[in-house]
Amino acid sequence: MLARLTNKHILLGVTGGIAAYKSAELIRRLRDAGAEVQVIMTPAAREFITPLTLQALSGNPVHTELLDPEAEAGMGHIELARWADLFLVAPASADALARLAGGIADDLLTTCWLAASGKKAVAPAMNQQMWADRATASNIETLLARGVAVFGPGSGSQACGDIGAGRLLEAVELAALCADQFESRQLTGRHVIITAGPTREALDPVRYLSNHSSGKMGFALAEACAEAGARVTLIAGPVHLATPPRVQRVDVVSACDMLGASETAVNDAVASLGAARVVFIATAAVADYRPAQVAGQKIKKGLKDDTLDITLIKNPDIVATIAARADKPFVMGFAAETQQVEGYACDKLSRKRLDLIACNDVSRGDIGFQSDDNAMVVFWPDAGQGSSAAAPGLGRAELAKAPKTQIARALVGLLAERLAAAPGGTVAGDASLTRHADETL
Ligand SMILES: Cc1cc2nc3c(=O)[nH]c(=O)nc-3n(C[C@H](O)[C@H](O)[C@H](O)COP(=O)(O)O)c2cc1C
DSSP states (O other), X not given: OGGGGTTOEEEEEEOSSGGXXXXXHHXXXXXXXXXEEEEEEOTTGGGTSOHHHHHHHHTSOOBOOSSXXXXXXXXXXXXXXXXXXXXXXXXXOHHHXXXXXXXXXXXXXXXXXXXXXXXXXXXXXXXXXXXXXXXXXXXXXXXXXXXXXXXXXXXXXXXXXXXXXXXXXXXXXXXXXXXXXXXXXXXXXXXXXXXXXXXXXXXXXXXXXXXXXXXXXXXXXXXXXXXXXXXXXXXXXXXXXXXXXXXXXXXXXXXXXXXXXXHHXXXXXXXXXXXXXXXXXXXXXXXXXXXXXXXXXXXXXXXXXXXXXXXXXXXXXXXXXXXTXXXXXXXXXXXEESSSHHHHHHHHHHHTTOSEEEEEETTSSSSSTTOSEEEEEEEEEOOSTTBOSSSTTEEEEEEEEEEHHHHHHHHHHHXXXXXXXXXXXXXXXXXXXXXXXXXXX
């Protein structure tokens, strides 16, 4: 989930409390998760931890002064406020909470707070009696009513010897809460079923036919769909990947297993939500053929034979089977090709009656199967203004090379757009769009 922080701009306000030292660890966590961090310190904060430490950890100069012509000539206070996707004050002293709640702008931190239009959060840290005081409680209520997120505080033993509520949350908890702020709601109310990874087609008890799919793209998509608020079922072939949080995983081995699990998941989802709210995404690299017969015992090397003939039979086409249903969900396919990538993808889109297809060139070596990166071109049936010159009758979008986690989030954005573009907020089952694709290709 921390992946949501990738490339996010976090403005961290550090105020004067004993927990200011924890901001150093927090900056590391945020940066490890891919966020860019700028730091503002109050004068009191600088009594507890040096700007030099936070500058070294954030990789940016620390901002301290409001009335500083030099600082204003660089990234001035308004620019800094606008830069922030999330402005987090951690630790937030009782004094800072009072000034933020009161709309006071008497230093750089509070002035930027008023000027910031992005997400805002505070992580209070103070003595338990200061936290329990009605003035602090009322300031927190005011901030909550304005949409400010309040992270913590935790409770336990305090630096002053007291025991109670008022401890700053740990850096790892704060980083996770920051990531939660970027959860989108693009797929709320949808059930997304995703196939991922390779399939294995048994030849005998110890051998199988398979391919190089790592499953990384499908797992990244499952995570991105869950982040976007969807219920997610991930049907995974044999891969070495951890299940993303909030994703229900079903492990399968062969193409036939994968088809069975896909049909069961689609049946259940359609029965509970209706086809218009169900999305089927086929990222799995399903084996096209399987051995016609699986030997009961290990096939032994023939003493005389230099060759071994194996008869293969066609596997079921999972994505086409789901797309051919009378109660068809929205269906998105993937095409990993080594030549004529876009042509094959457009053909697959129309032939299999898909609503969206993402294709990539796996011959490139720097993207695709085992790589952490990908680059994709996406097509969808589009008779209107979105229709591209390169592929008449189809909408087209290019996603430049990026980590698969980022590509996944971009794909979720495109998917949400296509779902919303259709009458009733879904393109699923829209015969006119599908027919148009068939006619133009
Ligand atoms: C040793 C020491 C520790 C302090 N720790 C805290 C604290 O944990 N939380 C808090 O709200 N105030 C604490 N204070 C009081 C704040 O430093 C004081 O209210 C200050 O004005 C806060 O300024 P700022 O909000 O501009 O950073 C502490 C003061 C001292 C001397």
